[in-house]
Amino acid sequence: MADDSDNEKTEDPTAKRLEDARKKGQIARSKELGTTGVLIASAVALIMLGDKLGISLMEVMQSQFQLERDDAFDPKKVFSVFGAVIENISAPLAGIFAIILLAAFIANSLLGGINFSWEAMAPKLNKMSPLKGLKRMFGLQAVVELVKSVLKVLVVATVAVLLIKVYLFDILYLSIQDLPNNTFDATEMLAWIFLGLCCSTIIIALVDVPYQVYNHTKQLKMSKQEVKDEYKNTEGNPEIKGRIRQAQREISQRKMMAEVPNADVVVTNPTHYSVAIKYDVEKSSAPYVVAKGADIIAMHIRTIAKERNVAIVETPLLTRSIYYTTDINQQVPEQLFVAVAQVLAYVYQLDQHQKGKGQKPKPLAKNLQIPPEMRH
Structure with missing residues (x-):
């Protein structure tokens, strides 16, 4: 009779086990790492292209305020104005979206690499089970996600308070500045504050990435009997x-x-x-x-x-x-x-x-x- 210790999942996953899991789409992923990358890239994109976007929006608003009453009721004129607006803001917006998309791709590929699996895309009826859904809601993973959410709120709130203290004098000074200088200063200040808040999520990612690697390895751990059977089915198979x-x-x-x-x-x-x-x-x-x-x-x-x-x-x-x-x-x-x-x-x-x-x-x-x- 087999020893119970042979059935305990104490062994690290073999290379074949990891490869099979990868084919099924089971790889270590960190949503926090991806979110952090997207947020920081968004802030950087706004800092780099925010001025151009602001100038484009200002030109659009000026042109709209100068629109004649008769032109507003002319469908042809309306479409031409709409086309001019799109042309004016499309370049800075396209640059911002391109930076964000590139960052999303890179950040989500840092852990686990690039992987495509048809099997992972296939619908699975067991995921629609209410009992399994309740188990996921009240299981260990749900507790971990709750802890991460609380930690995110605390970290972001703490960084926000610190940033407000740092920029408090500049914020108050905006009220005595003239237009449009105060608008540009406020926009620049908001962009840097936004970048600081986004960088605070790095702390969450640094905690989440090792946990996801550990959790992925734990889920794929094998018993001694499974290791023996795998060896028998591959290198140990007589045929x-x-x-x-x-x-x-x-x-x-x-x-x-x-x-x-x-x-x-x-x-x-x-x-x-x-x-x-x-x-x-x-x-x-x-x-x-x-x-x-x-x-x-x-x-x-x-x-x-x-x-x-x-x-x-x-x-x-x-x-x-x-x-x-x-x-x-x-x-x-x-x-x-x-x-x-x-x-x-x-x-x-x-x-x-x-x-x-x-x-x-x-x-x-x-x-x-x-x-x-x-x-x-």
């Missing part, structure tokens, strides 16, 4: 492991077969085993195996050797000995040096004879020197 091993074998065989044309000789059983041997003084102090195989692979090695004019020598006892004692890219055992040397010498003499540079060598001795402990 997947079998396919991985098969792919590894195929890759290894392709590499091995590519080395057969570089071999000095291929010794055979002659039907069941084949071993390709190479002796390169610069790479190794002794002959080493570049390829070996049994049955179908052995036949494939012999086929490649014939196609590339690599010498094939039938030495059943030596072939089996090397096959069972030596791995790929490994030197042949010291006990087999003499036998392998005889084979290489025979191949060399045969090659020289075929080139017309020597006599035909005597047939290779059938009873090569193979120690009893190396025989298979």
